[in-house]
Amino acid sequence: MDTQASFRYEQLAELIIGMIDNGTLAPGTRLPSVRAVSEQHNISISTALQAYRLLEDRGVLVARPQSGFYVSTxxxxxxxxxxxxxxxxxxxxxxxxxxxxxxxxHASNTALVPLGCAVPDAALLQSNRLDAALARAARQHGAQYNVYSAAQGEADLRREIAKRAMRIGHALSPDDILITSGCTEAITLALTSVATRGDTIAIESPTYVGLLHTLEVLGLKAVELPTDPSRGIDIGALAHLLETERVAACVLSSSFNNPLGSTMADADKHELLAVLAQHGVPLIEDDVYGDIYFGRERPKPFIALDGGANTIYCSSFSKSLAPGYRIGWIVAGAWMQQVKDRKLAFSLCSPTLPQVALAAFLASGNYDAHLRSLRRQFQQNLAQMTRTIEASFPAETKVSRPAGGIFLWIELPRRFDSRELFDKALDLGICFAPGDVFSASRRFRNCLRLSAGHSWNDSIEAGVRRLGQLAKTMLAR
Ligand SMILES: Cc1ncc(COP(=O)(O)O)c(C=O)c1O
Incomplete structure (x- = not known):
């Protein structure tokens, strides 16, 4: 449902969905009569009915003759x-x-239904406020910032990031942080600091396609570890690997891995850290989705559990605030000097103005309210997407239930070919990510990832439904 819903019936529908998603309206609950709701909200009976009908069409409510509308079970x-x-x-x-x-x-083609790219729609970000901060910084001190900044990045921004580190449960000083060009550069700096061409890196499976690309370009080999959609990687398999093969590093998501959405429990994270420490293998963690959690608390990254002794932490503002600013950061602990050398060698420093603007935005105190609303939005998007998948995909479909992030991972029977679905979907103007791009050995051809970074609307809903119908037809052959 679109948060910028412009019609009264859409606003009411959105309100009801929010109450279902936050548990206020449990499945099976009878909604107030159309007359009662029209009085409560000061709208006409036909507007109230239109909202209920819209939700009925979407499978959110069911109408029972002579009885009224109920939250569908x-x-x-x-x-x-x-x-x-x-x-x-x-x-x-x-x-x-x-x-x-x-x-x-394809994912950046705005003419396609946007289920392909794991990026929030710019309309959901604080672009106006950031623009204003950027313009102010340029107007007031433009020439001052038109210089090379320190390789480590702007002190004000590092200070703001260090302040926020309390929320991840790990005290940091600005000196512990180096500003990067997105999480992508942070991971590249980390990998080149601990591994050299030909080395082996242990990764989740499936994993983020950009990580695979980085491994390819750096000439690193990948070992894919079994990964469970709710528990994360198989620690036994990791321990066995480390006993039998030399591994230069392990790269994992801190939470809500892309594309499975899995997050390890703290106890498992501790166990994993112990196994890695025992073999002297550093952990590079990617916490780019950590702030997009739907539960009460932000999951702890690994660095908060081992104090950074054997962990290199990478993150960015790309999923929550400003993918276009390309601002990320790395906390490299014992590897900081290597990381600084590489930053200097690869790019000298990151552009100054965006850092100054972002620091000003963070200092304004608006970020937390923004994050709260973004989390709510993504949670609702994923709930809508799940409902639509359940209503339209084949009965054998399996789907992830992430507690954060902005995508769902869908598994279909082995004979299903998501590449064929991809081609058919593109012809219909719909984009998604086929499963095999998330694996070094090109597995998961029967899977797909759908992203929910845009406000839910009719075109997105129709796109997901169409994918489900196509999948049914393909499996029925
Ligand atoms: C797991 C993961 N890490 C890193 C990135 C890239 O982050 P950035 O834009 O900050 O380079 C992405 C983007 O999709 C991602 O999903």
Missing amino acids: PQRGTLALPSTSRARSKASTVSISGAVAMLLD
């Missing part, structure tokens, strides 16, 4: 969770660049 959770991926024992080189370029090309 959960379809949510009726579809099973995707399977845990299987172990792949051999380290392999990665060859994914063609697939990445193809996906990014």
